[in-house]
Amino acid sequence: MQKKDFVIPAKCKHRYQEFELVMEAASYRVFKATHRDSNTTHMIKILDYTKEFVQKNYELATFLFNQEATRLQTRYPGSMLSEALETGDESPIIAFATLPYLPLSLQLDKVKKL
Helix, strand or coil: CCCCCCCCCHHHHHHEEEEEEEEECCCEEEEEEEECCCCCEEEEEEECCCCHHHHHCHHHHHHHHHHHHHHHHHHCCCCEEEEEEEECCCCCCEEEEECCCCCHHHHHHHHHHC
């Protein structure tokens, strides 16, 4: 896989606006964004194919990303918004939207700062 610049997937850009990076991990990024039609805030999780881990372990990274999405939907039905699920036919793009949440690590960081 050749190195490319990170881009927000087209389907996500079409449905959402005001993207704000909330978290970055070894294989993905999470953004807070506003749905264009409903004006509600959702979290957008995007597999980050610019990350070294994803480039070297693409199958594993996509497996883990999809496994987390499946687990989220199983444990918290309705939290993942299927209308915003995006997978690339010829590109490494995988993304999904969820109801607003904050990763536990960020919640703990905020508590420590108080």
